[in-house]
Each structure stands twice: as structure tokens, then as C-alpha cells.
Amino acid sequence: xxxxxxxxxxxxxxxxxxxxxxxxxxxxxxxxxxxxxxxxxxxxxxxxxxxxxxxxxxxxxxxxxxxxxxxxxxxxxxxxxxxxxxxxxxxxxxxxxxxxxxxxxxxxxxxxxxxxxxxxxxxxxxxxxxxxxxxxxxxxxxxxxxxxxxxxxxxxxxxxxxxxxxxxxxxxxxxxxxxxxxxxxxxxxxxxxxxxxxxxxxxxxxxxxxxxxxxxxxxxxxxxxxxxxxxxxxxxxxxxxxxxxxxxxxxxxxxxxxxxxxxxxxxxxxxxxxxxxxxxxxxxxxxxxxxxxxxxxxxxxxxxxxxxxxxxxxxxxxxxxxxxxxxxxxxxxxxxxxxxxxxxxxxxxxxxxxxxxxxxxxxxxxxxxxxxxxxxxxxxxxxxxxxxxxxxxxxxxxxxxxxxxxxxxxxxxxxxxxxxxxxxxxxxxxxxxxxxxxxxxxxxxxxxxxxxxxxxxxxxxxxxxxxxxxxxxxxxxxxxxxxxxxxxxxxxxxxxxxxxxxxxxxxxxxxxxxxxxxxxxxxxxxxxxxxxxxxxxxxxxxxxxxxxxxxxxxxxxxxxxxxxxxxxxxxxxxxxxxxxxxxxxxxxxxxxxxxxxxxxxxxxxxxxxxxxxxxxxxxxxxxxxxxxxxxxxxxxxxxxxxxxxxxxxxxxxxxxxxxxxxxxxxxxxxxxxxxxxxxxxxxxxxxxxxxxxxxxxxxxxxxxxxxxxxxxxxxxxxxxxx
Numbered sequence: 001x002x003x004x005x006x007x008x009x010x011x012x013x014x015x016x017x018x019x020x021x022x023x024x025x026x027x028x029x030x031x032x033x034x035x036x037x038x039x040x041x042x043x044x045x046x047x048x049x050x051x052x053x054x055x056x057x058x059x060x061x062x063x064x065x066x067x068x069x070x071x072x073x074x075x076x077x078x079x080x081x082x083x084x085x086x087x088x089x090x091x092x093x094x095x096x097x098x099x100x101x102x103x104x105x106x107x108x109x110x111x112x113x114x115x116x117x118x119x120x121x122x123x124x125x126x127x128x129x130x131x132x133x134x135x136x137x138x139x140x141x142x143x144x145x146x147x148x149x150x151x152x153x154x155x156x157x158x159x160x161x162x163x164x165x166x167x168x169x170x171x172x173x174x175x176x177x178x179x180x181x182x183x184x185x186x187x188x189x190x191x192x193x194x195x196x197x198x199x200x201x202x203x204x205x206x207x208x209x210x211x212x213x214x215x216x217x218x219x220x221x222x223x224x225x226x227x228x229x230x231x232x233x234x235x236x237x238x239x240x241x242x243x244x245x246x247x248x249x250x251x252x253x254x255x256x257x258x259x260x261x262x263x264x265x266x267x268x269x270x271x272x273x274x275x276x277x278x279x280x281x282x283x284x285x286x287x288x289x290x291x292x293x294x295x296x297x298x299x300x301x302x303x304x305x306x307x308x309x310x311x312x313x314x315x316x317x318x319x320x321x322x323x324x325x326x327x328x329x330x331x332x333x334x335x336x337x338x339x340x341x342x343x344x345x346x347x348x349x350x351x352x353x354x355x356x357x358x359x360x361x362x363x364x365x366x367x368x369x370x371x372x373x374x375x376x377x378x379x380x381x382x383x384x385x386x387x388x389x390x391x392x393x394x395x396x397x398x399x400x401x402x403x404x405x406x407x408x409x410x411x412x413x414x415x416x417x418x419x420x421x422x423x424x425x426x427x428x429x430x431x432x433x434x435x436x437x438x439x440x441x442x443x444x445x446x447x448x449x450x451x452x453x454x455x456x457x458x459x460x461x462x463x464x465x466x467x468x469x470x471x472x473x474x475x476x477x478x479x480x481x482x483x484x485x486x487x488x489x490x491x492x493x494x495x496x497x498x499x500x501x502x503x504x505x506x507x508x509x510x511x512x513x514x515x516x517x518x519x520x521x522x523x524x525x526x527x528x529x530x531x532x533x534x535x536x537x538x539x540x541x542x543x544x545x546x547x548x549x550x551x552x553x554x555x556x557x558x559x560x561x562x563x564x565x566x567x568x569x570x571x572x573x574x575x576x577x578x579x580x581x582x583x584x585x586x587x588x589x590x591x592x593x594x595x596x597x598x599x600x601x602x603x604x605x606x607x608x609x610x611x612x613x614x615x616x617x618x619x620x621x622x623x624x625x626x627x628x629x630x631x632x633x634x635x636x637x638x639x640x641x642x643x644x645x646x647x648x649x650x651x652x653x654x655x656x657x658x659x660x661x662x663x664x665x666x667x668x669x670x671x672x673x674x675x676x677x678x679x680x681x682x683x684x685x686x687x688x689x690x691x692x693x694x695x696x697x698x699x700x701x702x703x704x705x706x707x708x709x710x711x712x713x714x715x716x717x718x719x720x721x722x
Contacts, residue, residue: 007293058085173202319455323610335416338437349620456495472681605640
């Protein structure tokens, strides 16, 4: 209300990584986040009336108490519900001194559970960490009263011993009973709304209905804390609805309003494209309103949003380092290599959009993320589902390949399928648009890119030797011809980069063109011998390496930072890193489930020249952040993560297994024989819609002989059964 920056409240400290309310959670929150971060404590009362900080009334959900006191389980009435567990009211602070705090959310890492974090009293949080602010959250006042403990007396007492900046509760009776005692203090009382269908215990009204009584609530509190869905509600299928009036309603009454339930590793609206920073911006910099603070398990992310990503100029075009290179367009939001994914990549500020070139049966170069149509189209549900081929030169499993269908058959009969690389974790991308968009030929792609605010295009070429030998296509000549037809005979204002995992492909491009060439190393490496780098320099201008080659990872923890980036750069090669995804499960714990932290680490920590990403919007926004060029004056939350840093905080018995040594790139890994000459084209009949090209035509006589033996064997079995 006063125009101050929104407050950042670290719920239980940095509880997205460390056990909630543990020493390291509180300590790390103040180190890695904004310097004015407020520490949150969920207060529980012990048998001797001391307030301790723990996230759950059931201690067995957040400590190892069941191991220490195996017979301590009880059943108590909590808000009218019989609840079984271990409770703080049964133990003195001395008895709890041997109990350790553990991770309460099982999807988060357990590696810190063996650090023997002591349960902290409220006074310990202030004494040990000297936080800029302290937020005490009080729940279950009635429960403690039933056990002859007074939360009111404790709160009044502790507020005289330590500064309490905020005091929240979801219980109206409790807040109204202490309001007079805090009327002349600096402590702000905050009414905490829970889910709209949950009943408030002292009035039996639902929290949803209490929204209509803000005028009454204002008589004894100075602020309200609401679930974020009260402000930006979502549909049943998890898309944003228009924002509500609650922020404006609260501010008109003179109430501060804080938003809760932020967690980078939680489910949030598809509108945010799995970017938690983007979500915060919706709450603090949407051009209409801003909340007065956020309560979060990951305080580093709102620190970034408020300190570096608010009020940035989104119209600035900057094609400088690091280059933002799309991966199949904005494939995190729309199906790969469709008009929609390319349009989104351009709109999101990608510097380069990419086309992985495949070839159809009738010799048309198209943009398709996989040579196997089963991967990224609906071909298995089409009339061409029978056109399976087994081609070991391409993959170990049968597929329906782009060269099994004509371009006309593809565009008229198939639909794209959005990629879902993390579907095993039930994390899917933009489901309303699973099959949206149109496929594009290479010529369409180049024509589309020509008048867009891009730095250039990147064209990927794979399987060139196979196409030349088995299909009679020179994919290199196709690409060169398409570029020439689009006006790219040489480098133009729109830069052209050619990427391949095959040195033979890039050697031929170097002989025939002057385009920038990128050698993709398709395995994780820890180093490269000098001769291999010298060899790469002969045919390439840049190298694409995977993320783990820079920051090796074991069980989601980085182990160190290699020097491969600087080695390649010192040889005059630009270094691009792939593949960046926003889904939190794709990132090591060291990056705090925040894609921006990961990007910042590769750019500021490793000094990469470009990143290849499914989500260009996140990377492009990173390039525009106001703290990026501050150098040593950048805030601590914009410092790159240190490779292997978190491993130093794990007790030895809980360390993940050591990472097996990754290979070193040798010159033999790089050098390839020249591409074979283009063989005469096979006589394939595109009109035969239900007859696939014979696998024998594609893969040689041996497979045909094998097929004949199988057929003969089956015939013999049939005769024997007659």
C-alpha cells in the first residue's frame, strides 16, 4: 500500500530444498535471497509451553520422532477431526532435543535428512540468524487450549522478547482476542485465508464466504494472506482465468494483501510455461496491481522477479551473447516444428529459430523434430499406420519414417503431437494444444523467418549418409538449394547456421558454402584432447555440447564445473549448450527448480555463448533482466550456482554415489569418412497409400533374406499343424 517493494516471506526458510524450519533452510534463505527476506515460522507449542518452528502439527510428518519415540503415537481431536500422530504437546523442549527435522514433502530430496537438524525455538531463529523480519503463523489455538496450553499467552510473551513483524492466523477468534494487545505495536496482524471450501474453526463459516466480510476483518487486522488462486484463479484444466478484484478490494479498505502457496516444484498454470519466475511477475508486475508480499518455499525466485525482472523493457531486440536458439521452435508450448511453435519462438524473443531437416518420400525437405513420424505425429492413427520399417542404421525399434510418406500424405492426414519429455512425472505441456499447428517445409520455414526480428536460422542435418546411400537423396544439396531459393546464397542479414553431429556433413557444407557451422557432440564429455579440438576447428565455427558436459550431475546434484567451455572458446569456437527445459524435474537441485537460476549459471558461471531451449521466452526474458550487466555489483540471488556446492552441505553417509567418469572426446570420435555418393533413387510409388516401401529396399539384401527365412519357417509350421 505504501509503495514499497513486495515483501518476500521464506516459509520455513528455503524449504523448497532443505527441511522446512531447519537451520540450513533459514540460513540459506538469507544467503541466497533478497537481503530483506522475512523468515516464516509455523509455531507449535511444547508440553512446557515453548514455541517451536515446525511446518506440521503432526511431528511424524516433518521430523524423525517416530524413530526416537516409537511408542509416542496418540490420537487427538484437531479442528473436530480425530488425528493420529506424534504431537508437540506430549513432549518438553528437552525431550525434543534428540529429535531431528526432516523433509516433509517426499518429492523433494531426502539427502539433507541425515544432517541432524535440531528443532528450533522461535527465539533460536532470531538469535541464530538475525533476520530482517520475522513472521509467526499461529494455528490450532483451540487444540492447544484443550491441552492446557495458551497460545495467546505465548504470543504475548514471545513478542516482548524478540521482534515479531507479522503475526498471522487462519482463526478469527484468536486474532480478535489479541488485537487490543497489539494495537500500539509494530507487529502486523494478518488473517490467513485457507481454501474457499474449508470452514474457519471459530465461526464455522467457509473462508470463501468470509471474503465478503473484509470490512469486519479490517477491524482487528492490518492485512490478509490468501492462496494465490484467490487472485489468479485457474480452470479445471489448469489455465488462468481473469484476475479477481480481491487485491483492489483489500487495498481500498486499507488492508495489505499477501499471496501464499508459491513453490517452484508445485503444479501451476500452463500459462506460465513451467517458469516459476513468470508466475511471480503476474502477481507483482502485471500493469494493474501488485500484492504486498508473497509467501514462498523458494525465496530466490521472487527475489529475482522483484529485484531484476520487474518493469523491464520487453521491446528491446538484442541478438548478442548469449544467443537464444529455439529447439523445434517454442516446443515447450506448442507441437514441435509447427507454425505455432515458430511463431511463439519469434514472439518470445528467440535469436535463432531452428529447423531439423527431414526428407519425405517424394524428396521434399521438411522441418520435423524426428525422422520417425511416430514420435511427433499422429501417424499411428492414420491410414499409414502399416508403413512400418525396421532400419537399424537409424534406430533399434521399427518406425514410420518421413521418407515412408509423401509431403501431401503428411500434411493432409497427420497432426502434430506436442512433446512431453517429463510425462512420467505427470508433467505435460499445454494440453489444449496437443495437436495444434501445421507442419512446414524447409522452404516455408525460410520464407517465414525472412522478415522476422531474428538474428538468424539454424538448420540441423542428420542421417545424410543414409539418405544418400539408401534413398538417393542429397539432403545437403536440398538445404543449399532451399537457402539459395530463399535468397541465402551467402550470409545475409539473417545469419544461417548449419548444425550436425556428423563432421562429414559439416565438411561438405564448408566446401560448398560459407555458412556458420556448428558441430554437435551427442554424448556427455568431461574433456576434449587438444587434437580433437584442432580437428573440429577445421570444419566448424561453434560446438554444441550438452548441459552435463559443463556441470556433471549425479542423482540430481551437480558435482563440479568442467573447463570444457573455456577450452573450446580458447580455440576460437563458440559454445552452445543444449537442452534447456523449464520443467523443474529437468534441473539439478543446485538450480532450485528455477530455470532462470540454471540459465544464469551457464551464462555467468560457465560463460557459454548460447543456449538451445524448448522455452525461448524464459531465456529471452533472462537476457533483458536489469541485473545482468551489474557485474560484481549484482545481488547475491543473481550469482551463479557453484558446481558441487550443495554436495558440501550433505552429511557423508547421505551423499549420492560418485559419478562414473564421463568420456574424453578424442580425435577418433570426430573424424569421419567423406559422405558416400548419392545412389540412384529407389522407384517408390507415392500413390500406393497403403503399401510401405519394402524394408529390403531400405536396408539391404540381408534383411530380405532374413524375412524370407522367417516366412518359410512359418509356412513349415503351418504344414505340420495340418
